[in-house]
Amino acid sequence: MNVATDNPPAAQRRRSREFIDRVIGAHAEAFDLEQEVPRGVFDALAREGVLGALVPAEYGGTGLDPLAVGLLCEDMGRASASLLSLITVHTMVSLAIARWGSAAQRTRWLPPLARGETLAAFALTEPDVGSDVKSVATRVERKDGGFVITGTKKWISFGQVAGLFFVVGNCEGKLAAFLVERDTPGLVVEPIANMLGFRAAMLAEVRMNECVVAGDSMVGSLDFGFSQIVGSVLDHGRYCIAWGSVGLAQACLDASLDYSEQRTQFGRALKDHQLVQRMIADMIVNTRAARLLCQDAARARAEGGPDMIIGAAVAKYFSGTIVEKLASDAVQIHGANGCSSSYPVQRYLRDAKIMNIIEGSAQMQQMMIAQHAYQRW
Template identity: 45%
Template sequence: MSTVAGLEPDAVLASVRAFVDTEVAPHAEEWDQAERLPRSVLDRIGELGLWAPFLPVEVGGAGLDMVTLGRIHEEVARGCSGLRSMLTVHGMVSWAVGRWGTDVQQERWLPHLIKGEKFGVFALSEPDCGSDASADGTLAEQDGTDWVINGHKTWITGGQVADLLLVFARTGPGMSAFLVPSDAEGVEITPIPNMMGIRSSMAADIVLRDVRVDADALLGPQGWAAGTIMTGALDLGRYSVACGSVGIIQACLDACVSYTSKRSVKDGRLRDLQLIRRKISDMVTNVRAARMLCEHAGRLKDSGDPAMIMAAWVAKYHASTAAVAAANDAVQIHGANGCSPYYPVARMYRDSKIMEIIEGSTELQQTTIAEEAYREVA
């Protein structure tokens, strides 16, 4: 399989689907138990051109539209949510550099990010405030023309293999973004073991102690990152998580249809029981509804419509909660087998819960979506 660049959307998805079926899904349990992804699969993502395929062809991307990107992330999550998470955060960093980077920054980082030669991570969350940017405790202070950064970031997806950190830090009253090489003096990376879900995403704690970077590390205008770089990247991440949740529902559906078609109970098959069919029908309906919500958000993003922001919130809310419901039913359908490491639904159950927390918790989404409804009526 060659890169997706130059292919029509249907051909792109067929290529990705084949990749997931042959090189991802069969190994997802192994990667989950090992709590890491092999370098070989990360390299294959680069060979296929999937790290940042939405970037323009002129800079080395594939110029893919958002709807196709969403379907790619759905397919990858169908096989392994940990790998999809890696695509998400790396894509967020690549988007930020492509959108806000200077010529020097883009020349230095974009070719490597697009090919996957350098892995980028989104360093926002902190131990005492999560992703609440208003409470961010990381500080960056000027020292001549340099910046000195001190802080502690946590739950950083891909942090164990990071080459480039997109670090958000306070610079006076505002928030700024910095491109920090992971091998900079003062950067300490510690793996986070025994995650409940997306275990193979290689999450890490990252401490920055007097990390010195030059002026070229500042991404975008000083003090301006909260409403621009951070918001734009999080919108992309939220969309990816929504699409990834669709992939989890589809994986649960596929697993349950296969299992109930083979499993015998009393004088028939498990698939013949009405309560089983109710659960299957719920999965079918939810996966189609969630996919349509994601496609709607993707089309709005492609057209530059600001309504995409709320559409992504709605898509992520529905898809993530539906993924939890599907995974819960999938484990129930599998019975004791669903609690074992021998069937993928146990992993899907753990992964689905993470979807309700990352890129905006379910409760935050409920509050935001309801507030928008009141605003529209007013």
């Protein structure tokens, strides 16, 4: 994990996976139940270099390449969708600062983000603004060389513990991104509990009432704001969730293989019933296909070609869609046990539903993919 390579050696991947299974996977059910992740987990992820995955080495990060980031997200998704979302939003903000931030912003924020001293949250969605991101209503006004921000952000992953918010607001009729510290006067964090899935993602509503931030809090400039910066950040988010969905699909498959070998009905193991085999076969094919699309997206990113953005959208749409079916079939194979808290597949099903809503819903991906095709041909 600590070395960026095009293709992490098997031993390195194994070590990374063992770490994630031990620190996260083994406790994922408890995190989900308690709707909380202990601080020690964030520290362990930072020590392992996970929180610095998108921070360049010169700022103390691990600067992983696209495939290594994808494999990390797959392993996180397999262990806990909630923690996958931490990596997603934290690296989205790291990426924005590393790629588009000023020298002062990079020096100020990247080292503490890599060390996990500061957790970052991505604050775009509002109570009345979801998919239609261009309608963001959070108001940003210039005043005395700084900015005054007023608005409400909702469903902000790890907003309960984040020290830094990447806030998208409307300034002089244009969308732009601002770095807002948690202790800014006027900023209030209200925890959101009892979600269907991602229950340990420590969601929050973030209310900003005339929050005054410094003039150098804007990431990029007004003329070079929304489309490039937020576009590339959202693209990274889609990429993470695509790979994370593959990990969750793999977890559904692994649980179903184990259970169908152990459980006997009609005098035979479930695995020997052909209708169960059919579900297993579909799970295997869909997981492999999703992983191949993610690998294709990784290749496009590494090459930096024109297919980069659409590759992630295609991978996210397919992975998010198949994982819902996989998780549903995993519960089906487990029968009543699958509906109980004694088995993880109930969590997988609740988390799988969310994959098709966050980082651009399935419908947004469908429209993006089709519109892209019409542009080319």
